[in-house]
Amino acid sequence: MPLWSLLSTQVWGPGSVLLILVFLLRLSVQLWHKTQLWDLQHCPTDLTGKTAVVTGANSGIGKVVSQELARRGARVVLACRSRERGQRALAEIQAASKDASLLLGEVDLSSMASIRSFARWLLQECPEIHLLVNNAAVCGIPRTLTPEGLDLTFATNYVGPFLLTNLLQGALQRAGSARVINVSSSWQTQGYFDEEHLTGAGGPLTFNQNYFCSKLLLTSITGEFARRLQGTGVTVNSVEPGVVYTEIMRMLPLYYRFSFWISSFFIKDPTQGANPVLYLSLAKELDGISGKYFSRSCVIIPPAKAAQDPQVAQRLWNASVKLTNLDKVD
Numbered sequence: 415m416p417l418w419s420l421l422s423t424q425v426w427g428p429g430s431v432l433l434i435l436v437f438l439l440r441l442s443v444q445l446w447h448k449t450q451l452w453d454l455q456h457c458p459t460d461l462t463g464k465t466a467v468v469t470g471a472n473s474g475i476g477k478v479v480s481q482e483l484a485r486r487g488a489r490v491v492l493a494c495r496s497r498e499r500g501q502r503a504l505a506e507i508q509a510a511s512k513d514a515s516l517l518l519g520e521v522d523l524s525s526m527a528s529i530r531s532f533a534r535w536l537l538q539e540c541p542e543i544h545l546l547v548n549n550a551a552v553c554g555i556p557r558t559l560t561p562e563g564l565d566l567t568f569a570t571n572y573v574g575p576f577l578l579t580n581l582l583q584g585a586l587q588r589a590g591s592a593r594v595i596n597v598s599s600s601w602q603t604q605g606y607f608d609e610e611h612l613t614g615a616g617g618p619l620t621f622n623q624n625y626f627c628s629k630l631l632l633t634s635i636t637g638e639f640a641r642r643l644q645g646t647g648v649t650v651n652s653v654e655p656g657v658v659y660t661e662i663m664r665m666l667p668l669y670y671r672f673s674f675w676i677s678s679f680f681i682k683d684p685t686q687g688a689n690p691v692l693y694l695s696l697a698k699e700l701d702g703i704s705g706k707y708f709s710r711s712c713v714i715i716p717p718a719k720a721a722q723d724p725q726v727a728q729r730l731w732n733a734s735v736k737l738t739n740l741d742k743v744d
């Protein structure tokens with residue numbers, strides 16, 4: 415059929431033109447995402463003999479990160495709250511790389527008791543830890559108190575990583591050289607400081623602002639950890655993965671989940687979302703870099719103003735130590 419008659423057939427109605435435009439738009443957005451990604455394939459870092467711990471390793475970004483670390487020879491501890499979901503992820507990663515050395519650990523990061531018991535088990539299994547990726551988080555949960563009297567979102571997204579990092583500090587230092595990566599969010603800029611939020615009190619929070627504030631606290635404490643661990647061989651940085659189509663929105667109202675699903679056509683997939691986290695985990699040029707906030711394009715950028723203030727971070731540190739009883743001997 416000649417080209418002119420093909421172009422004049424009914425197939426080329428407004429629907430098909432729209433479809434082609436959407437397809438082209440998706441293609442250009444995906445190509446743009448690719449240009450923003452760090453070149454993982456050309457990173458030669460080998461992790462044989464190293465131990466990595468990834469929280470929330472059973473889905474989304476955490477699963478992709480765990481798989482890549484295991485592929486590079488690390489012994490990876492998948493720290494998951496559900497044994498069943500953890501085991502499923504472990505089997506998937508094992509199937510993808512037969513030699514992967516994986517260990518499943520159960521931890522509910524919203525529970526300080528669970529974190530303490532996980533840390534005790536982990537320190538016996540792995541006396542040295544070279545990489546800790548504080549990745550697990552929840553989003554879209556209205557104010558809910560945990561049995562320990564913490565707000566669930568702040569407990570999971572901030573108190574959990576704070577306590578876990580402190581409890582694993584010895585093992586991180588024993589490794590000689592270690593990295594801690596806190597997975598934050600660009601939404602941290604929309605949060606504000608109020609340590610009362612940790613216990614479900616404090617200033618008012620509009621829709622999903624508990625998530626934004628919890629990420630702001632995590633970003634702020636990253637700097638304080640870095641200051642305190644200076645000279646120990648342990649670096650601590652935070653990173654925003656960008657907007658990634660994962661299960662993170664599952665607690666949000668239907669309208670948001672639907673919009674997220676529609677946008678899934680254009681936003682990053684978990685492999686692309688894991689890229690900045692893997693950059694912080696693997697890139698040799700980051701040796702010794704600590705206390706920084708990295709953008710989704712793997713560039714150091716300033717976080718929210720409040721997260722840059724060492725006095726605020728110090729106050730947050732003190733409140734968190736008290737809350738988690740780290741000032742008391744076990």
Ligand SMILES: NC(=O)c1ccc[n+]([C@@H]2O[C@H](COP(=O)([O-])OP(=O)(O)OC[C@H]3O[C@@H](n4cnc5c(N)ncnc54)[C@H](OP(=O)(O)O)[C@@H]3O)[C@@H](O)[C@H]2O)c1
Pocket residue numbers: 469470471472473474475476493494495496499521522523524525548549550551552570597598599600654655656657658659660661662663
């Ligand atoms: N996706 C995005 O657009 C985006 C944007 C900015 C930042 N981030 C950050 O990226 C990180 C990974 O999120 P994701 O997008 O990959 O979402 P995801 O697929 O929902 O992964 C979150 C993980 O956290 C785990 N988790 C939640 N609560 C937990 C708890 N109490 N104890 C232990 N584990 C818990 C989940 O386990 P279950 O399966 O058991 O629930 C899941 O494995 C998060 O820190 C998130 O804030 C994501």
